[in-house]
Amino acid sequence: MKKCILFFVLLIAFYSSSYSQLYVTRTGFVGFYSKTPLEDIKAENNQVYAVIDAGKKNIAFSLLLKGFVFTKELMQEHFNENYVESDKYPKANFSGVYTGDVTPGKEGVYKVTVKGNLTLHNVTHAIEIPATLETKAASLIGNAEFTVKPEDYNMTIPSIVRSKIASTMTVKIKINSIIAK
Template identity: 60%
Template structure:
């Protein structure tokens, strides 16, 4: 598992080469949620690797699928084995850019638009979402909320369960990147 994370980190670093100031974290938060009549779905991880190149306005993110934890162990087992096939597709990645100006060296919250490619379960899709980046000293703190549908990433939901859950999952991303 450490080798996979190291490989993801190397990939991200090569994708975000640049001359601007870089910020990085290895403990970014990703959580996804879905309210259902039968049972709510909630999973979270604090093992996200993120890097932001402020000058080029590039960013990249990787998270190991097996890093997500659920309130119920059986739910986590089904997620990894039946839905996400995490042995076959061990990570999800995002590679993209942001539009919006961050005042150099000035603390504050900046509203940006993040646009790029999300790869999950072997499928790559373009995504775009509003986000905030807060400059706080030598850190950039990013926050985004967006929705994805398992079907658009070829994640099969059995018919027995399909009608009992929402069609899309709400995804929260929070990163606190230190200047490198």
């Protein structure tokens, strides 16, 4: 009887651990960059929340748009007020899955493909981006670079500033997530 309970408790523990292996961070990095002959825009956010489930190969990001710091204060204000409307839609989210044979806990760098939904300015698009995942003893380091078009996320750029804002932004992501206890 007791053996039976012990067996099932162990089974449950085993079952759960094989299903979920969470790596989390609250200080992930997301930056986006626009280059035009007239003006360069650089905005960086170091307070990105990210979680990777190495067991299920799931991944999710969430960040506050007000956390982006621009080189010029006025750009930051325009970004929040006119483009992403952060009072109405404060967050940008991503949730998806990744493919590739990543062995957590065993050191190595893996090329993976991340697929999922990016939500920004109340618009959701499915995206697929190449990324690298580096595994260390107790952490997973993710790096990715891709492009985003502001127009895809229902942001209209008035003609007067059109020449100062690139039509595609380069987005860089760097997270260093630690195994959750």
